[in-house]
Every structure is written in C-alpha cells, then in structure tokens.
Amino acid sequence: MEILITVFEWMVSLADAILLTVLGFFAIILLIWTAIMADILADENGQHLYCETSDAGVEHCYMRRWNIVD
Numbered sequence: 001m002e003i004l005i006t007v008f009e010w011m012v013s014l015a016d017a018i019l020l021t022v023l024g025f026f027a028i029i030l031l032i033w034t035a036i037m038a039d040i041l042a043d044e045n046g047q048h049l050y051c052e053t054s055d056a057g058v059e060h061c062y063m064r065r066w067n068i069v070d
Contacts, residue, residue, distance in 0.1 A: 051061040
C-alpha cells in the first residue's frame with residue numbers, strides 16, 4: 001500500500017510539473033504577443049499616421065485618431 005501511495009504522489013507531481021510547463025509556455029507566448037501588439041499599435045495621443053498613394057503616385061500622409069471599429 002505504501003508503494004501505491006508513493007507512485008500516486010509521483011504521478012500527481014509529474015502531472016503538476018507538465019501542467020505548469022504548458023501554462024508557462026502559453027504565458028510567455030501571451031507576453032510576447034502583447035509586447036508585439038503594443039509596439040505595432042504604439043501611437044502618440046491616440047493618433048496614427050496613415051499614408052495613402054493617389055492615382056498620380058503622390059503619397060499623402062495624415063494623422064487620424066485610432067478607433068477599434070475603423
């Protein structure tokens with residue numbers, strides 16, 4: 001009976017270690033994704049610089065307030 005309890009405790013600790021490793025991996029991926037999105041969406045005072053090229057090939061740039069529904 002003593003061996004069964006020891007084996008069960010070992011299996012539970014192994015499952016716990018695997019679970020923590022997987023969750024840690026996803027936490028790191030989430031952290032990297034958040035940093036990348038913050039860099040992409042970095043702006044000043046809620047505005048972004050938008051540039052469009054006209055039919056004549058002239059590039060027009062203007063500041064526009066960023067909105068999630070745009």
